[in-house]
Amino acid sequence: MSSTPQKRAVRKSPAERAAEITEAAREIALEAGLSALTLRNVAARVGVASGLVAHYQPTMDTLVASTFATIVAAETQEVAGLLSQQPGPPERLSLLVETLLDNSRLDVTAIWVEAWTLGRRNEALAASVREQMDAWQKVFQGVVEDGNASGAFNVSDAAAVAWQILGMVDGLNAQALVRWNGVNDRGTHLAHAVEGMVGAARGSLAAKPSA
Amino acid sequence: MSSTPQKRAVRKSPAERAAEITEAAREIALEAGLSALTLRNVAARVGVASGLVAHYQPTMDTLVASTFATIVAAETQEVAGLLSQQPGPPERLSLLVETLLDNSRLDVTAIWVEAWTLGRRNEALAASVREQMDAWQKVFQGVVEDGNASGAFNVSDAAAVAWQILGMVDGLNAQALVRWNGVNDRGTHLAHAVEGMVGAARGSLAAKPSA
DNA sequence: TCTCTTGTTGATCACACGATCAACAATGCT
DNA sequence: AGCATTGTTGATCGTGTGATCAACAAGAGA
Numbered sequence: 001m002s003s004t005p006q007k008r009a010v011r012k013s014p015a016e017r018a019a020e021i022t023e024a025a026r027e028i029a030l031e032a033g034l035s036a037l038t039l040r041n042v043a044a045r046v047g048v049a050s051g052l053v054a055h056y057q058p059t060m061d062t063l064v065a066s067t068f069a070t071i072v073a074a075e076t077q078e079v080a081g082l083l084s085q086q087p088g089p090p091e092r093l094s095l096l097v098e099t100l101l102d103n104s105r106l107d108v109t110a111i112w113v114e115a116w117t118l119g120r121r122n123e124a125l126a127a128s129v130r131e132q133m134d135a136w137q138k139v140f141q142g143v144v145e146d147g148n149a150s151g152a153f154n155v156s157d158a159a160a161v162a163w164q165i166l167g168m169v170d171g172l173n174a175q176a177l178v179r180w181n182g183v184n185d186r187g188t189h190l191a192h193a194v195e196g197m198v199g200a201a202r203g204s205l206a207a208k209p210s211a
Numbered sequence: 212m213s214s215t216p217q218k219r220a221v222r223k224s225p226a227e228r229a230a231e232i233t234e235a236a237r238e239i240a241l242e243a244g245l246s247a248l249t250l251r252n253v254a255a256r257v258g259v260a261s262g263l264v265a266h267y268q269p270t271m272d273t274l275v276a277s278t279f280a281t282i283v284a285a286e287t288q289e290v291a292g293l294l295s296q297q298p299g300p301p302e303r304l305s306l307l308v309e310t311l312l313d314n315s316r317l318d319v320t321a322i323w324v325e326a327w328t329l330g331r332r333n334e335a336l337a338a339s340v341r342e343q344m345d346a347w348q349k350v351f352q353g354v355v356e357d358g359n360a361s362g363a364f365n366v367s368d369a370a371a372v373a374w375q376i377l378g379m380v381d382g383l384n385a386q387a388l389v390r391w392n393g394v395n396d397r398g399t400h401l402a403h404a405v406e407g408m409v410g411a412a413r414g415s416l417a418a419k420p421s422a
Numbered sequence: 423t424c425t426c427t428t429g430t431t432g433a434t435c436a437c438a439c440g441a442t443c444a445a446c447a448a449t450g451c452t
Numbered sequence: 453a454g455c456a457t458t459g460t461t462g463a464t465c466g467t468g469t470g471a472t473c474a475a476c477a478a479g480a481g482a
Contacts, residue, residue: 011448011459033331039440049461054441114328116389117321120244129389157395164383164400171382172375178327178340184368189375189408196407197400222429222478250470260431265471 009048018056020046025067030107034064034114034125065124068115072132075108080139089147094205096143097194100169101176101186109173137162144198154199161197168193220259229267231257236278241318245325245336248275276335279326283343286319291350300358305416307354308405311380312387312397320384348373355409365410372408379404 012020024045028036039060043050057063079099086092119126141162147153155161172186191205223231235256239247250271254261268274290310297303330337352373358364366372383397402416 008447009460014459017459033328035328038438040438050440051442051462052460055460060440110328110331113324113385116385117244117246117325117328119389120321126389133386133390160395161400163386163390163394164397164404167383167386168379168404169382171380171385172378174324174327174382174385175344175374175378178330178337179344179374183374184371186375189372192407193375193379193404194407196403196405196413199413202407202410219477220430225429228429249468251468261470262432262472263430266430271470 009046009052014056017046017048017052021053021056021063022067022070025063026070029067029071029111034068034111034118037064037067061122062124064118064122065128068111068125069128069132071108071111072128073135075105076132076135076139083139083143088152089143089150090152090200090205092143093147093194093198094191096140097165097169097190097205098187101172101190103176103180106173106177109170109177112170113174113177133166136166140165147198147200152200155197164197165194220257220263225267228257228259228263232264232267232274233278233281236274237281240278240282240322245275245279245322245329248278272333273335275329275333276339279322279336280339280343282319282322283339284346286316287343287346287350294350294354299363300354300361301363301411301416303354304358304405304409305402307351308376308380308401308416309398312383312401314387314391317384317388320381320388323381324385324388344377348377351376358409358411363411366408375408376405 021042024042025037028041028045037060039050039053042063043053046053053063079096082095082099083092086095115125115129119129137159141158144153144155144158144161144165148155148158168190172190176183176186188206192202194200195202195205232253235253236248239252239256248271250261250264253274254264257264264274290307293306293310294303297306326336326340330340348370352369355364355366355369355373355376359366359369379401383401386394387397399417403413405411406413406416
């Protein structure tokens with residue numbers, strides 16, 4: 001932690017300083033949301049004057065957009081990376097749904113939800129949002145198409161079904177953000193829902209007796 | 212429209228003025244979001260001084276919260292009212308899903324999404340959000356329980372399934388807010404998903420050959 | 423007609439925001 | 453050692469916010 005007091009910040013290379021600002025922005029966004037990304041806020045965490053942050057960023061809107069992209073892209077890659085270890089499409093889809101609903105990424109969900117609203121007034125952010133949504137949709141679509149090819153699923157429009165699953169996952173996560181208690185077995189219920197959409201047998205995607 | 216110029220607003224009864232402010236807030240929220248609910252903004256639409264709005268509202272946070280509740284409760288009642296005309300639970304559930312995904316209420320969806328984020332900093336709003344979510348969930352739960360009783364559905368935890376459907380609908384609507392094109396047949400796909408969750412036969416909830 | 427109640431005004435305060443930029447000082451180079 | 457480069461500062465500007473309140477004036481009751 002770069003604590004409060006410091007007379008003058010040590011001189012650093014532009015690349016290093018830019019990285020510090022990026023990282024500080026990431027932390028602030030995850031803790032307090034994208035709206036907490038102010039010049040003074042970021043500057044304080046890095047331990048520099050507010051002007052320096054402005055000097056490294058053309059506009060705060062772009063910092064918000066790039067911070068969003070950084071956080072969300074990391075999540076996508078992380079989760080997508082888990083898929084390769086699974087044997088077949090049903091297992092991959094099952095893991096995907098199960099993982100995304102495990103409530104361990106609610107801070108990222110909060111950023112998604114905030115971005116949907118902020119994108120209304122921040123065009124750069126809106127573009128990032130669309131881009132990252134497309135990336136997620138492609139992950140789902142790949143799994144659905146593989147399952148179609150292998151005969152495990154029976155879907156006529158894989159792209160549409162992928163969008164649908166993505167929307168459902170987002171909605172359930174957003175819900176968990178507000179109503180975290182009293183709702184049980186999200187994974188199982190969503191698995192049944194997905195079974196209905198991809199034409200898989202009831203129970204074929206529900207959580208296995210783990211380990 | 213109460214246009215721009217007016218020397219002094221006509222004197223009105225507190226009840227009438229309060230209603231004007233409430234209505235102006237509703238319109239502004241639907242057009243530009245809850246974050247556009249500022250003292251000066253609301254005052255301008257009503258055609259009074261900013262101080263008057265403050266005089267009628269203890270705090271802007273409470274105006275935001277009550278405006279949210281007003282808008283969302285109206286939507287819930289409107290849609291719930293359509294259900295009574297349907298013969299059985301499958302038809303009711305089908306209509307519910309179909310209606311909520313028809314993209315005619317995206318302005319309300321935008322307010323939901325914004326409220327999820329704003330509730331983080333506005334406790335009154337957060338309470339309203341929970342309250343309205345509960346109301347929606349009860350609507351779904353009622354339909355699911357009726358279907359269970361009639362034998363049309365087979366659900367062990369109607370409350371959980373109701374939450375699940377609600378989350379899915381919200382997520383799909385939020386998605387439509389950002390990505391309104393390229394996604395087809397939301398209603399049909401969600402119907403299949405719901406069939407999977409409630410244990411109904413595939414196709415039994417999908418859109419009928421409408422009138 | 424006068425008076426008093428009360429709905430209404432708008433200037434004002436303190437604060438926070440993004441952005442700008444002249445002045446500063448640390449560092450590397452000659 | 454002296455100099456030039458450049459990373460850094462922080463005061464400052466304009467704007468927007470919620471909130472406050474003394475002053476005003478419209479309207480009802482006497």
